[in-house]
Amino acid sequence: MxxxxxxxxxxxxxxxxxxxxxxxxxxxxxxxxxxxxxxxxxxxxxxxxxxxxxxxxxxxxxxxxxxxxxxxxxxxxxxxxxxxxxxxxxxxxxxxxxxxxxxxxxSCKRCHYAYHTKAQDSIHAKELAKGNQKAPTCTDCHGMHNEADKADRQAVTLRCGSCHAKISAQYAQSVHGEGWGKASANVPMCVDCHGAHAILDPRKAAFHTRSWDICSKCHADAEKMAGTGLSTQVVETYLDDFHGRSNERYAQGAGTPGKPIATCSDCHGVHDIRSFRAAKKNGTLQSEVIVACRKCHKDAPPAFADAWLSHEPPTLATAPLVVLIQWGYRVLIPLIMAGLVLHILLHLWRARVHR
Ligand code: HEC
Ligand code: HEC
Ligand code: HEC
Ligand code: HEC
Ligand code: HEC
Ligand code: HEC
Ligand code: HEC
Ligand code: HEC
Ligand code: HEC
Known part of the structure; x- marks a missing residue:
């Protein structure tokens, strides 16, 4: 001493x-x-x-x-x-x-080996392995000696922002970020969408194809949407549409699409999501939505935006053709099936009785 x-x-x-x-x-x-x-x-x-x-x-x-x-x-x-x-x-x-x-x-991995292992696949660990010392290790998100070190999503979201300042500032202005301060709001924070330890690279095609499923965790859940006045049919209607159908197939394992197919964030944005309510009221919805369509459908005329049926399930008033075709199928397919079965039965009857 x-x-x-x-x-x-x-x-x-x-x-x-x-x-x-x-x-x-x-x-x-x-x-x-x-x-x-x-x-x-x-x-x-x-x-x-x-x-x-x-x-x-x-x-x-x-x-x-x-x-x-x-x-x-x-x-x-x-x-x-x-x-x-x-x-x-x-x-x-x-x-x-x-x-x-x-x-x-x-030192953390001695006791939290499972978290250490999980984190190895994350984009942050890959960046560290490449020599990018700016990427976070356990202690950048958790600290080690303080109260704030508890595994708290809200505290950690602020820490994400200390490195991803631009995105964090955008997020604070979005519908989700604005709701953050409201006591009852069940809005997503960084880790709800990205995870904490196994953060994947969101610029990969596979992430894009599945990203609608992140939103569905809340937007298809009546309990989480309670009090917001928002429709919980937005996911269902998206999946019934051409873009959603294709992305769902790819998400279920049909590989990756040759080019990106529209998902929620292509129309709504991601960290800067705003409500379309004002645009709907002011009659500027078409001109705002067409900007999103043109990211992929270059030179699409303004009316092209109307191909998006909105999140309302089609009704006779809004999309008569779609509804008629749907009902056509609903009636025709059972009729054809019944005819087929009848046909086989008649054959069997003929073979046995009228040999
Ligand atoms: C007699 C006073 C004293 C005691 C007791 C003491 N430290 Fe330290 N410690 C220091 C001083 C002074 C430094 C600054 C660097 C140096 O002089 O070695 C330091 C530095 C450190 C560092 C930073 C350097 C490193 O190796 O990472 C750590 C960590 C640390 N101490 C942990 C501990 C722990 C754990 C204990 C109890 C088991 C402890 N200290 C007990 C005085 C003390
Ligand atoms: C000697 C074993 C040990 C080491 C080493 C260790 N931890 Fe822990 N850690 C624990 C135990 C035990 C708990 C459970 C405390 C509890 O649940 O009340 C815990 C809990 C935690 C929690 C949750 C705390 C909460 O209240 O929500 C976090 C976060 C955490 N550790 C991070 C770390 C980080 C980061 C490191 C490395 C800097 C680390 N741990 C190193 C044993 C360890
Ligand atoms: C990019 C930020 C980030 C990094 C890096 C990170 N964590 Fe976490 N960790 C979180 C968040 C956020 C939570 C809160 C739980 C959740 O939302 O998944 C958490 C939760 C935990 C918990 C507590 C789980 C519980 O339910 O009590 C432990 C233990 C933990 N992390 C350990 C680690 C270890 C060890 C490392 C390093 C290998 C690490 N974390 C790296 C953000 C991070
Ligand atoms: C859960 C693991 C863990 C525990 C428990 C822990 N430390 Fe640390 N400590 C660390 C890590 C990791 C660092 C590296 C510093 C950094 O990232 O800034 C550190 C850094 C330090 C330093 C260097 C100065 C600094 O602020 O970075 C001192 C001194 C120190 N610890 C003392 C202590 C003392 C005293 C205790 C007990 C009261 C303690 N540590 C408990 C993980 C731990
Ligand atoms: C200590 C700083 C730091 C913290 C804290 C941090 N990150 Fe990162 N993050 C980085 C760095 C550095 C990269 C590598 C790419 C780059 O340089 O932008 C990265 C990459 C990413 C990527 C991949 C996309 C890209 O631009 O490469 C995502 C997604 C991400 N971080 C999300 C988060 C989330 C969510 C949190 C909080 C839970 C978080 N980060 C906390 C520094 C940090
Ligand atoms: C509502 C879900 C959601 C929330 C909340 C969210 N993200 Fe993202 N983030 C995404 C999606 C989806 C992408 C992929 C965007 C794309 O397809 O272009 C992404 C992309 C990213 C990227 C890489 C692309 C880029 O723009 O650089 C980073 C880094 C990132 N997020 C960090 C964060 C941080 C930090 C927070 C918290 C302040 C956060 N995210 C909050 C869903 C979210
Ligand atoms: C953790 C739950 C959660 C997740 C995940 C989530 N949201 Fe939200 N979202 C909410 C809540 C709650 C509100 C209502 C906020 C308010 O009004 O304060 C909201 C509001 C919205 C609004 C505004 C609707 C309007 O017209 O007012 C849009 C658009 C939206 N979210 C799109 C998305 C998209 C796109 C994703 C995926 C990238 C997503 N959300 C992921 C919970 C979530
Ligand atoms: C092709 C573009 C497009 C796609 C893809 C899309 N939306 Fe929308 N969304 C819109 C438009 C335009 C509106 C506003 C008009 C309306 O209410 O139908 C809207 C409205 C909303 C609203 C507000 C509903 C309300 O009750 O006021 C939410 C929440 C929402 N979308 C979430 C999502 C989610 C989650 C996904 C993915 C599962 C998604 N959207 C996919 C264009 C899109
Ligand atoms: C991220 C790129 C992307 C965005 C943004 C996008 N689409 Fe598409 N869209 C595609 C791809 C790729 C296909 C063909 C693929 C499929 O579904 O298999 C397609 C197919 C279509 C089709 C089917 C007929 C055809 O041309 O093949 C229509 C109609 C359509 N989109 C309308 C829209 C409307 C309206 C918007 C804006 C609200 C929009 N799209 C935004 C990528 C996008």
């Missing part, structure tokens, strides 16, 4: 506590004692560790914040900081602060 800290009278008691910690093998009941031995030095500590590029990181850990964290009751500091057995601690040799953080985050 010949650390510079121990020469300061104020810390003599702390050094004794630390000595006690390291001389006894801690049992489960010792968790709090074990941690307070570390915190006695670290709470409010102002010294820092240094990195080769000149950056520094102060080693103060707030004891109050730690006690509110998800780990405080069951985990010891030493469980994550396994290399630290004594003071002075082993030297810290990292080129940058980020390299240090990425290295220390490897």
């Amino acid at each position: 010949n650390s510079p800290l121990c020469t300061i009278p104020r810390t003599i008691a702390l050094c004794v506590a630390a000595g006690l910690l390291w001389s006894s093998a801690a049992t489960a009941g010792d968790i709090e004692d074990s941690n307070s031995a570390c915190l006695d030095c670290h709470d409010g500590e102002e010294s820092a560790i240094h990195f080769a590029d000149g950056a520094t990181l102060t080693v103060g850990i707030s004891a109050d914040a730690w006690k509110k964290s998800g780990h405080a009751a069951e985990v010891r500091c030493k469980d994550c900081h396994a290399a630290i057995k004594d003071y002075p601690h082993p030297a810290v040799n990292f080129p940058t602060k980020r390299a240090y953080q990425l290295d220390r985050a490897q």
Whole structure:
């Protein structure tokens, strides 16, 4: 115990506590004692560790914040900081602060191996593996020493925004982001659509083809839509339409389409979703929707937008031809089937009775 800290009278008691910690093998009941031995030095500590590029990181850990964290009751500091057995601690040799953080985050997998494994397939882990150190590791979303480290979707959504600032700002203005502040709103946050640990690359065709299913988790669910006044037939009507039918087949495993087929987000946007209600009221719906159609159907005339039947199931008033053809099928197909069966029965009868 010949650390510079121990020469300061104020810390003599702390050094004794630390000595006690390291001389006894801690049992489960010792968790709090074990941690307070570390915190006695670290709470409010102002010294820092240094990195080769000149950056520094102060080693103060707030004891109050730690006690509110998800780990405080069951985990010891030493469980994550396994290399630290004594003071002075082993030297810290990292080129940058980020390299240090990425290295220390490897400690999580000891206990949360399932999450570690799941996260390996995510776009973030792939970026890290490629050497993109800006991509997040466990601690960028969860932290490690604070109350906010609990697995809270809302807190984590703010953290997504710390790196994806542009998207996050767009989202805040969208119908979903606006609803976020309302107590009753069941609006989606980043992780509801992207997941948390197995975030896939949304620019891949396979993601696009299935993305309507993300929306269906809420927009086809009467309970989640309760109080919003929104139709829960939007998914059903989409799937009954030409684009939806094709995408559903591909999502069920028919490969990937040669070119993207319209899904919810092609008409509504994604992070910037707005209601079409105002456009409907002002009579500008057609001119707004045609912009979406032209992303794929180049040079489509304005009236082309009307090929979209809206999310209303077709009725005699709105789409008489569709309804008549539907009813035509409903009557014709049973009649043809009945005729077929009758035909076979007559044959059998003839074969047996009128040989
Ligand atoms: C005697 C005071 C003292 C005690 C007790 C103490 N530390 Fe430290 N710790 C420091 C100081 C000072 C630093 C700054 C770097 C240095 O001087 O080594 C530090 C640095 C650290 C670091 C950053 C460097 C690294 O290796 O990642 C960690 C983590 C750390 N301590 C964890 C712990 C844990 C866990 C315990 C309890 C098992 C503990 N400390 C006990 C004083 C102490
Ligand atoms: C759940 C694992 C975990 C536990 C438990 C934990 N730490 Fe850490 N700690 C980390 C990680 C990971 C880092 C890397 C720092 C980063 O990403 O900023 C770190 C960094 C530190 C640092 C360096 C300064 C800093 O803010 O980054 C100190 C000091 C430290 N821990 C002390 C403690 C003490 C004291 C305790 C117990 C009260 C503790 N740690 C408990 C995971 C943990
Ligand atoms: C020594 C084993 C151990 C290590 C190492 C560990 N954890 Fe944990 N973690 C636990 C236990 C035990 C719980 C359960 C606490 C509970 O459910 O009350 C937990 C819970 C959590 C939770 C949920 C907390 C909540 O209240 O919602 C998160 C998030 C978490 N850990 C993240 C991490 C991260 C990030 C790391 C690495 C920096 C890490 N853990 C390292 C044992 C560990
Ligand atoms: C991009 C952000 C992000 C990253 C990176 C991340 N997580 Fe999470 N994690 C979350 C969110 C959000 C939740 C909340 C649950 C949910 O919505 O799935 C969560 C939940 C958890 C939980 C608690 C589950 C529960 O129900 O109590 C643990 C444990 C956990 N993560 C560990 C880890 C570990 C270990 C890593 C690193 C391999 C990691 N996480 C990486 C965002 C992330
Ligand atoms: C520490 C910063 C950081 C955090 C926190 C973070 N990301 Fe990322 N994310 C990145 C980086 C870096 C990439 C790689 C591509 C790039 O450079 O834009 C990426 C890529 C992605 C991609 C793939 C699309 C693309 O542009 O490559 C998605 C989707 C994504 N992140 C969603 C999220 C979500 C959702 C959260 C919160 C749960 C989150 N991210 C948290 C840094 C972060
Ligand atoms: C309502 C569901 C939903 C929510 C909420 C959502 N996303 Fe997305 N996100 C998507 C879809 C769908 C795509 C694919 C867009 C496409 O097909 O062009 C996407 C694409 C992305 C991309 C890659 C493409 C790009 O534009 O760079 C990133 C990064 C991303 N989201 C991050 C976030 C973050 C961060 C949040 C939270 C602020 C968030 N998303 C919230 C559904 C969502
Ligand atoms: C977690 C549930 C959830 C998910 C997932 C979700 N939404 Fe929503 N959405 C809502 C809620 C709740 C509202 C109502 C918000 C309000 O009025 O405050 C809403 C509102 C809307 C509106 C506005 C309707 C209007 O005219 O007012 C559109 C459009 C919309 N969502 C499209 C989508 C699309 C497209 C997706 C998929 C990319 C999606 N939503 C995913 C819950 C969800
Ligand atoms: C081809 C373009 C297009 C596609 C694809 C599309 N929508 Fe719409 N959606 C619209 C238009 C235009 C409106 C406004 C006119 C109306 O009410 O029918 C609308 C209205 C809505 C509304 C408001 C309904 C209400 O009760 O006021 C919601 C919610 C919605 N769509 C969600 C979705 C979801 C979820 C999907 C995918 C399953 C989807 N949309 C696919 C064009 C589209
Ligand atoms: C993301 C690209 C994309 C967008 C946006 C899009 N479509 Fe399509 N659409 C397709 C593809 C691809 C097909 C042919 C494929 C299929 O369904 O198998 C198609 C087929 C059609 C068909 C069937 C007849 C034909 O031309 O093959 C009609 C009608 C149609 N779309 C109307 C619309 C309308 C109206 C809009 C705007 C509200 C729209 N589409 C927006 C990609 C798109």
